[in-house]
Amino acid sequence: EIRTLAVANQKGGVGKTTTAVNLAAAFALGGQRVLLVDADPQGNATTSLGADKLDVPGTADALESPEGAETIARATGVAGVSLWIGQYRLREVEGALGRARDGEERLSRALERVRDRFDAVLIDCPPALGALTRNALRACDGVLVPIQAEFLSLEGLAQMHAAVAQVKGAGAVHQAILGIVLTMVERASTAAAEVRAQIDEHFPTALLGAQIPRDPLLAEAPSHGRAVLDYAPDSRGAYGYLTLASELLVRMQLS
Amino acid sequence: EIRTLAVANQKGGVGKTTTAVNLAAAFALGGQRVLLVDADPQGNATTSLGADKLDVPGTADALESPEGAETIARATGVAGVSLWIGQYRLREVEGALGRARDGEERLSRALERVRDRFDAVLIDCPPALGALTRNALRACDGVLVPIQAEFLSLEGLAQMHAAVAQVKGAGAVHQAILGIVLTMVERASTAAAEVRAQIDEHFPTALLGAQIPRDPLLAEAPSHGRAVLDYAPDSRGAYGYLTLASELLVRMQLS
Numbered sequence A, B: 001e002i003r004t005l006a007v008a009n010q011k012g013g014v015g016k017t018t019t020a021v022n023l024a025a026a027f028a029l030g031g032q033r034v035l036l037v038d039a040d041p042q043g044n045a046t047t048s049l050g051a052d053k054l055d056v057p058g059t060a061d062a063l064e065s066p067e068g069a070e071t072i073a074r075a076t077g078v079a080g081v082s083l084w085i086g087q088y089r090l091r092e093v094e095g096a097l098g099r100a101r102d103g104e105e106r107l108s109r110a111l112e113r114v115r116d117r118f119d120a121v122l123i124d125c126p127p128a129l130g131a132l133t134r135n136a137l138r139a140c141d142g143v144l145v146p147i148q149a150e151f152l153s154l155e156g157l158a159q160m161h162a163a164v165a166q167v168k169g170a171g172a173v174h175q176a177i178l179g180i181v182l183t184m185v186e187r188a189s190t191a192a193a194e195v196r197a198q199i200d201e202h203f204p205t206a207l208l209g210a211q212i213p214r215d216p217l218l219a220e221a222p223s224h225g226r227a228v229l230d231y232a233p234d235s236r237g238a239y240g241y242l243t244l245a246s247e248l249l250v251r252m253q254l255s
């Protein structure tokens, strides 16, 4: 049964953080105990939930000393969602991971220590395929790839496929990619249908039915430190993430 | 006189590639001989101009052996714009740069070799603050920071400031940042005015008057391998980049 999801795509600005944060809230609404791991030095997931970054332990500490991971989770303003905060110094830690022998297994080892306390773990990844994202790919049971319905986003899918193959093994890629979700879909545009057709060609079973519409309330919610389900529960963005959560839960149980 | 611009922001998807490609075309339209350096392993600037990536030298080669940089530039479909292609293997090269003693000076040394052949150099950076972006910050005369009028984009500006200070020196940051340009501005939204006010507080002289509207033709042009000035010369996106180019040329001459 899939419990740890890496939300990853090296293409920037495709909605990784927005998806990780709002999916965490949607899973928690359904009664799951959720851990959100902010593995991006930008720390956008941390800010999106209004959490403090200064002088508190976070993901960088878990990667440096996995055996101390039990004490890192912090409560957030969303009931049922705990957080490992994303510190700026993850940038330095990433350099050290690249040089360490066991550098890509640290996150798996850290999450092992807390697995019994949570029903689902979501890892927000930076827009790169370095040691932080590779740690997340190794630690996860499945990868969720947010993608925009635009040409430059599509181009990156082949690189994402190669990175998953490298970490999970070439034969396991289709199983490792739990789903691809279209984000920021403009109501009037035909691009989404064209991009769907292209994705179906290369990843026949991965494309999720749920898609997230472009909704300015999704971009506003982080400035209030709240998930969209709290900030604007009747919005199109909130409905998009609730639908995505239920589709993923079915896929996660089936695996 | 400023001639080399790094188009940089570690926040993903803010329009770095779209800006680098279309600004290069706009400068060339004005008669400048332009070199576009694709320093991103994603290689989106390379694809946006329809250039071939397989088995040809590119930016990775210039970083590995700066003394051979003269032979790397390739012509593109845009008259007056030459390109150093962005190869997937820039990812490995970035690791090696991080370990080399002179790792952050390689791009400066490579560009020194070709400086007399071009009037302007634009460097498209990946969404990160690693060795590739640091090479671009060191090699450039000025930094152009594209930013979306959204909260999460704003948050990254402080990290960008810190990175520029580290590479250019704390006292030189305001001079090093040639300009901040708002991209993907939605016509009806008030967010742009709010974000402008916030940027003016921290970077009083940096915000450019020109801003780039959200225009689907900008997202389509790369799938045809053409700059928007060729693909849709009468579009709002094309007008935005022509206006940006003339404002930057004035700033570049004044420095």
Ligand SMILES: Nc1ncnc2c1ncn2[C@@H]1O[C@H](COP(=O)(O)OP(=O)(O)OP(=O)(O)O)[C@@H](O)[C@H]1O
Binding pocket: A011, A012, A013, A014, A015, A016, A017, A018, A019, A040, A044, A125, A126, A127, A183, A184, A185, A212, A213, A214, A215, A216, A217, A218, A219, A220, A222, A237, B010, B011, B012, B013, B127, B148, B150, B151, B152, B153
């Ligand atoms: N469905 C949506 N509708 C409107 N705005 C959105 C939507 N999803 C994300 N955004 C906004 O678009 C921007 C990019 O999204 P986000 O930061 O989540 O992407 P990301 O992939 O995490 O970026 P990065 O690559 O920098 O980590 C943010 O300002 C966010 O608020």
Ligand SMILES: Nc1ncnc2c1ncn2[C@@H]1O[C@H](COP(=O)(O)OP(=O)(O)OP(=O)(O)O)[C@@H](O)[C@H]1O
Binding pocket: A010, A011, A012, A013, A127, A148, A150, A151, A152, A153, B011, B012, B013, B014, B015, B016, B017, B018, B019, B040, B044, B125, B126, B127, B183, B184, B185, B212, B213, B214, B215, B216, B217, B218, B219, B220, B222, B237
């Ligand atoms: N003004 C605009 N209007 C509409 N779409 C745009 C505009 N600028 C960029 N885009 C589209 O938005 C997406 C992100 O832009 P782009 O890839 O240039 O950003 P980037 O900062 O280079 O991303 P990365 O961080 O991955 O390098 C692309 O699909 C691009 O085509």
Ligand SMILES: [Mg+2]
Binding pocket: A016, A017, A018, A040, A044, A124, A125, A126
């Ligand atoms: Mg993010």
Ligand SMILES: [Mg+2]
Binding pocket: B016, B017, B018, B040, B044, B124, B125, B126
């Ligand atoms: Mg880019």
